[in-house]
Amino acid sequence: MITCFNDALFPDTGRAVLRVLERLGVEVGFPPAQACCGQPMVNTGYLDEAVPVVRNFVRAFEGYDAIVAPSGSCVGSVRHQHALVARRSGDAGLASAVAELSPRTYEFSEFLVDVLGVDDVGASFPHRVTYHPTCHSLRMLGVGDRPQRLLRKVRGLQLVDLPAAAECCGFGGTFAVKNADTSVAMGADKARHVLETGAEVLVAGDNSCLLHVGGLLSRQRAGVRVLHLAEVLAVTA
Missing domain, CATH: 1.20.1050 (Glutathione S-transferase Yfyf (Class Pi); Chain A, domain 2)
Incomplete structure (x- = not known):
C-alpha cells in the first residue's frame, strides 16, 4: 500500500x-x-x-x-x-x-x-542521522523503538537522539492548512531541535511530516536532508 x-x-x-x-x-x-x-x-x-x-x-x-x-x-x-x-x-x-x-x-x-523478525536488513548508510517519531506511529500504533532498532543495525550510520522527539511536528494534514501559523511555529521548533543534533539527515516513517519539516529546513538553507526510513534501509554497500 x-x-x-x-x-x-x-x-x-x-x-x-x-x-x-x-x-x-x-x-x-x-x-x-x-x-x-x-x-x-x-x-x-x-x-x-x-x-x-x-x-x-x-x-x-x-x-x-x-x-x-x-x-x-x-x-x-x-x-x-x-x-x-x-x-x-x-x-x-x-x-x-x-x-x-x-x-x-x-x-x-x-x-x-x-512479522519478519528482522532488525538487520543489510543496509549501509554512513551518515549522522536523527529520527523523528511521527504522531500516529507513536500514539495510535505504538511503534515504539522499532525504527531505531532498524537504524542502529545499518552499517556506518550514527544515530543521534532528537531533543523533544515526541512533540508533534505541526503538519497534521488539514491542520497545517486551517491553522497555518500554529503549524509553522510547531514545525520551526522541530527544525530547531533537528539542527541541535548536528545530523546530516532527518529520518521519519511518514513523508507528510518530512515534507513539512524539510520545507522549513530548506528555507533556512540548513543543509539537512530528509529521508523516509525505507529509503535509508534500501541502501546497500
Whole structure:
C-alpha cells in the first residue's frame, strides 16, 4: 500500500519498500485498484463519504497475507478508523471484512521487526542521522523503538537522539492548512531541535511530516536532508 501521499509526491519511497522486502524474500504484490485509505475524509467529519473508499480498500487488498505501508498515519486510519466507518454504513459484510483485514495491515517497521523478525536488513548508510517519531506511529500504533532498532543495525550510520522527539511536528494534514501559523511555529521548533543534533539527515516513517519539516529546513538553507526510513534501509554497500 503505497498511500496517496507517496504515490503523488514520493514514489521513491514505495520503490525503496519494494527493494527492502524483496531483499528479505517477501513476495510483493501491488494491487492497482488501491486508492486513498479515507483518512482525510474521516478526519474532517465526512464519514459517509468514506464508506466507498473503505469498500475499495477491502476489495483491493483481500487475499493478501499482509498489507504493508510506509506510513504510520495511513495504517493508523486502517486499523482504527475503518471499523468506525464500516459500522456507520450499517453493512455487516463490510464490517466483517474490515475486522478481518485491518489487523493484517502493518506500518513498515512493524512488519520488518514483528512479522519478519528482522532488525538487520543489510543496509549501509554512513551518515549522522536523527529520527523523528511521527504522531500516529507513536500514539495510535505504538511503534515504539522499532525504527531505531532498524537504524542502529545499518552499517556506518550514527544515530543521534532528537531533543523533544515526541512533540508533534505541526503538519497534521488539514491542520497545517486551517491553522497555518500554529503549524509553522510547531514545525520551526522541530527544525530547531533537528539542527541541535548536528545530523546530516532527518529520518521519519511518514513523508507528510518530512515534507513539512524539510520545507522549513530548506528555507533556512540548513543543509539537512530528509529521508523516509525505507529509503535509508534500501541502501546497500
